[in-house]
Amino acid sequence: MELSQLKYFRHTARTENITKSAAELHISQPALSKMIVTLEKDLGVKLFDREGKHIKLNNHGAVFLKYVDIALGALEDGRKELEDISGQTSGTLHVSFDVASQLMPDLLKEFRDRHPEVTFHLLQHDRNPTQAKFDFCITSSLVGPSGTEKKSC
Known part of the structure; x- marks a missing residue:
């Protein structure tokens, strides 16, 4: 069993769509299908029920997904802890903003100089910021404590 198989299985289990998952994972659909079949052979059980072109996570897949989530979560936590203790910072920062564009380049440059x-991943002028997924938001709109928008961007 390989780490990539687990990541691809988890993504496919969540979408229940091989074609969509393959596109989002940037691999070919046949390669993803083969990887899942290989994982199923390694485990000795089917993880998905197949009905024509459609797949659905079955009971075996649901049980396995719980453990895959735990394992991949633990590995991610370990990676983050190593970054913390080594002082290294990496990854992607998702930033949403609706303020004047002349402010952002200076902020991003200064941050980038400190954390190369x-x-x-920048999202500018999002009309529905409460639905967007971001790590940091710079906005002129008022946002309530629960994340509910008081005024649109």
């Missing part, structure tokens, strides 16, 4: 291993 961090990449950014």
